[in-house]
Amino acid sequence: MSDQGVTFVFEVCAQCQTHQWNTRHDEAKYAQFFASVSAVIKEHVPNATCVMNRVPKPWYEKEIYCQLIPNEDDNNPYYDILPRIGAFEVSSVIDNVDILFYSKMMSTMWPHAPSLATRIKAFTDELGSGVPPAALKEKFQTTGR
Numbered sequence: 001m002s003d004q005g006v007t008f009v010f011e012v013c014a015q016c017q018t019h020q021w022n023t024r025h026d027e028a029k030y031a032q033f034f035a036s037v038s039a040v041i042k043e044h045v046p047n048a049t050c051v052m053n054r055v056p057k058p059w060y061e062k063e064i065y066c067q068l069i070p071n072e073d074d075n076n077p078y079y080d081i082l083p084r085i086g087a088f089e090v091s092s093v094i095d096n097v098d099i100l101f102y103s104k105m106m107s108t109m110w111p112h113a114p115s116l117a118t119r120i121k122a123f124t125d126e127l128g129s130g131v132p133p134a135a136l137k138e139k140f141q142t143t144g145r
Helices: 027-044 113-128 133-140
Strands: 007-012 049-052 054-056 078-081 088-094 097-103
Touching: 007 027, 007 054, 027 049, 027 088, 027 113, 049 054, 088 113, 097 113, 097 133, 113 133
Parallel strands: 007 049
Antiparallel strands: 007 088, 054 078, 088 097
């Protein structure tokens, strides 16, 4: 893996009180899952950066990221995301190739943090060995199962 590390974007449901009329979402549970999953990823990939509801500005055109909030502050390297209801998505972009590692919206299940971190560690290991990003996407992109 490269020395600069890899950034993983977590799109996480927020402001759950505004959609409680049709869901049973607990915003604290989403925040807790972000904290625990990102901690396990950082244990497996120490130079990983995990960000919640933010996207690095160079990635703004990727289809995987929607509902970005404009930000013209040159000192802030991120756009904020207006997350989708029920979202707990984990993704990254490598050499302009976007990879969705986990999707609660597709699977309808919470992630198993150790399994996800193991997959991400395998991804970073292969990334460091020179495997092209398109081949990594083919191998590591989630199908929701």
